[in-house]
Amino acid sequence: MKTSYRAMQVATPGALELVERPIPEPGVGEVLIAVEACGVCGADAADIEGADPTLQPPRVPGHEVVGRIAALGAGVPARWRIGQRVGVGRLGGHCNECEPCRQGLFQLCRNQPFVGASCDGGYAESMIARSTGLVSIPDELNAEEAAPILCAGLATFNALKKCGAEAGDLVAILGIGGLGHMALQYARRMGFKVAAIGRGQDIAADVLALGAHVYIDTRQEDAADALKRLGGAMAIITMIGDAAAIAAALDGLAPRGRLVLLGAGKDPLPVPAGFLVGGERSVLGSITGSPYENEKTLNFSVLCNVRPLIETLPLERANEAYQRMRSGDVKFRMVLTMDDRRPASA
Ligand SMILES: [Zn+2]
Numbered sequence: 460m461k462t463s464y465r466a467m468q469v470a471t472p473g474a475l476e477l478v479e480r481p482i483p484e485p486g487v488g489e490v491l492i493a494v495e496a497c498g499v500c501g502a503d504a505a506d507i508e509g510a511d512p513t514l515q516p517p518r519v520p521g522h523e524v525v526g527r528i529a530a531l532g533a534g535v536p537a538r539w540r541i542g543q544r545v546g547v548g549r550l551g552g553h554c555n556e557c558e559p560c561r562q563g564l565f566q567l568c569r570n571q572p573f574v575g576a577s578c579d580g581g582y583a584e585s586m587i588a589r590s591t592g593l594v595s596i597p598d599e600l601n602a603e604e605a606a607p608i609l610c611a612g613l614a615t616f617n618a619l620k621k622c623g624a625e626a627g628d629l630v631a632i633l634g635i636g637g638l639g640h641m642a643l644q645y646a647r648r649m650g651f652k653v654a655a656i657g658r659g660q661d662i663a664a665d666v667l668a669l670g671a672h673v674y675i676d677t678r679q680e681d682a683a684d685a686l687k688r689l690g691g692a693m694a695i696i697t698m699i700g701d702a703a704a705i706a707a708a709l710d711g712l713a714p715r716g717r718l719v720l721l722g723a724g725k726d727p728l729p730v731p732a733g734f735l736v737g738g739e740r741s742v743l744g745s746i747t748g749s750p751y752e753n754e755k756t757l758n759f760s761v762l763c764n765v766r767p768l769i770e771t772l773p774l775e776r777a778n779e780a781y782q783r784m785r786s787g788d789v790k791f792r793m794v795l796t797m798d799d800r801r802p803a804s805a
């Protein structure tokens with residue numbers, strides 16, 4: 460029985476280091492996960508660049524975690540068993556006590572850790588997780604392909620469900636990377652007319668293969684004009700936080716259309732009030748979602764054959780995986796794998 464595990468922790472802001480740590484015991488309501496794979500999400504940048512340098516031990520990032528339950532703490536419900544395949548996304552498990560929890564709005568729980576930010580995440584061979592944050596992984600998905608669904612998949616699938624568009628309506632996906640490439644696949648299979656908005660011709664063939672009906676290259680045309688020519692979008696789902704890029708597409712939103720935001724940008728969003736009022740348009744923020752919604756996302760992915768396009772690297776090369784994610788040098792999601800993990804099959 461191993462007594463230690465390897466982890467990539469934030470050595471200094473922006474840099475990860477490989478360390479060996481003693482395997483912890485899960486506390487009340489917690490499980491120990493033997494991690495098999497962990498996706499590298501854009502949100503990891505904030506956790507790695509903005510990590511508290513005084514924190515001891517330093518933070519382990521990663522919130523697209525798939526593995527198996529290796530140990531159960533006291534009070535964990537019987538639905539979770541040793542050896543079961545589970546995942547954890549960004550939201551680390553709700554408290555069941557606060558006002559949003561009492562309303563069943565678990566994604567808005569006020570006492571919920573953000574995995575990889577306020578508790579250690581999955582750039583590691585072992586991880587402690589609250590059982591309320593666990594997601595069951597379908598047998599049809601291997602660990603590497605399930606991992607990105609837990610954040611990139613969930614965030615985009617839920618946003619599309621909330622976007623108000625109906626089958627046949629034009630839906631625009633703004634920003635084609637880790638999240639956007641999932642959004643295109645889901646949007647196509649949900650029956651929308653799908654417009655992908657990106658920069659450059661290098662991804663044109665990819666976005667059409669992923670499910671877009673139309674590719675709007677903002678280096679060649681104005682996004683809002685292109686959407687208007689197509690009749691106006693009933694929803695623009697934006698993966699990016701760049702306020703100027705969002706503003707440039709906004710005018711393409713049809714009356715009663717919704718702008719759905721997934722990325723929290725630095726700058727305030729310039730949205731003319733008259734544009735909203737005059738067309739009864741709205742702006743909606745969407746946080747990833749609950750474990751139940753995550754299982755719905757995984758199951759829809761199996762049902763409709765949606766898979767992330769991934770490149771894998773072993774855990775100890777997390778710095779390289781992270782830098783490639785940051786520079787956009789990946790199609791479309793980096794996933795870290797643990798060497799001594801068991802076979803991925805169920
Ligand atoms: Zn994420």
Ligand SMILES: [Zn+2]
Nearest residue numbers: 554557560568
């Ligand atoms: Zn709560």
